Amino acid sequence: MSELIGAPVYGPDGERIGVVEDVRLAQDGPPQGHLHTRIRVAGLIVAPRRHVRLWGYERRPDIGPWLIRAIVRRLSHGAHGVRWADVRWDPVAGVVHCRLPKRALSAAYDLPATP
Incomplete structure (x- = not known):
C-alpha cells in the first residue's frame, strides 16, 4: 500500500487526475x-495535488465540529473517491490508470465504505 500513496493517477484519455492520497480498505x-x-x-x-490532509472527516462528513468539517471540505476540494474496480495499478511504472474520466468520479465523501 505504501507504494500506492503518492502515485500519479491518469484517466483513460491520459488526463492527469491527481495523486493517491489514501487507500480505503473493507473487511468483508x-x-x-x-x-x-x-x-x-x-x-x-x-x-x-500531493499532501492534501483529509484528517478523516471526509469519511463521515456528518460528524465532528461544523467548523472543522467546513475547513477540511475546503482544503480537500477536488479530491475524488475511486473504486478499486475502476483502476489498474501498474507497480513497475508506479502509476494508477483509471477507467473513468475525471468528470465521472465522485467526491471523496461519496466513496462507499464497501462498494
Whole structure:
C-alpha cells in the first residue's frame, strides 16, 4: 500500500487526475481463522495535488465540529473517491490508470465504505 500513496493517477484519455492520497480498505473478504475476515482494497482517494490532509472527516462528513468539517471540505476540494474496480495499478511504472474520466468520479465523501 505504501507504494500506492503518492502515485500519479491518469484517466483513460491520459488526463492527469491527481495523486493517491489514501487507500480505503473493507473487511468483508472470506473468513481468515475463526475471528476475522480478510481485508481488501475497496478504493482510493485521489487528490489534485500531493499532501492534501483529509484528517478523516471526509469519511463521515456528518460528524465532528461544523467548523472543522467546513475547513477540511475546503482544503480537500477536488479530491475524488475511486473504486478499486475502476483502476489498474501498474507497480513497475508506479502509476494508477483509471477507467473513468475525471468528470465521472465522485467526491471523496461519496466513496462507499464497501462498494
